[in-house]
Amino acid sequence: MRFDVVTLFPDMFTGYLGQSLLHKAIEQGLVEVELHNLRDWSKDKHHNVDDRPFGGGPGMVLKVDTIVECVEEIQSQPDEKPHLVMLTPQGRRLDQRVVEELAESSRLILLCGRYEGFDQRVVDILDPDEISIGDFVLNGGEVAAMVLVDALVRMVPGVLGHEQSNQDDSFSRGNRLLEFAQYTRPRDYRGHRVPDILLSGDHERIAEWRKQQSLERTQKRRADLLDPPPHSQDESKTD
Ligand code: 6GU
Secondary structure: OEEEEEEOOOHHHHHHHOOHHHHHHHHOOOOEEEEEEHHHHOOOOOOOOEEOOOOOOOOOEEOHHHHHHHHHHHHOOOOOOOEEEEEEEEEEEOOHHHHHHHOOOOEEEEEEOOOOOEOHHHHHHHOOEEEEOOOOOOOOOHHHHHHHHHHHHOOOOOOOOOOHHHHHOOOOOOOOOOOOOOOOOOOEEOOEEOOHHHHOOOHHHHHHHHHHHHHHHHHHHOHHHHOOOOOOOOOOOOO
16 A cells, blocks of 8 residues: 655654554555655745635635645556545544545545645645544644554555454444453452453353443443444445
């Protein structure tokens, strides 16, 4: 899976890309991430990428020409046509279903916004898949893009090393339950003991107990997952 990330702050990604699971996936050639500094596509002598909004108002708007030309250049590479994603609070909300849908593309371009957002003509011309990671406001799309990359690389075969684990996770395909409680050694910490059943060696009863735990947790914390409203996000598709 290949990502082309368009951002004004490529350095925000380097720590994240250099660590742990993602670092390994990149080394193994399972994942490729190319960072593009939007400022490099600016044509004016001060390398400006933003300007004041027509009609007035606070903040700055990302200019249409820089972004369109940057994306067109990335799209002109001869491989498979990438799926273009724009990270914006105006987008459809990311959930595991959307992650699974996006994971079907082997190439994605991720556009990270800043300031008051993009000139509307970026959307009109490039028709990106606009994605938001939730109903709150971030300072820019970079952290949201990292969230998306993190969720997507888990879907790439070979990245996790133990494929069972992403099937078991809360929210994976068909599974809408929260995870059961996990324990490891010691068996007793300050009087907080590991439930006896987990030490019993009876795998059938353990599986039953875990299932029950998942259900109870979900009922208590996220009843909406058990009883989704009709015509919820699962049916809606915006593109
Ligand atoms: Cl993708 N961008 C920004 N700036 N804020 C957000 C977001 C994205 N998703 C939720 N809030």
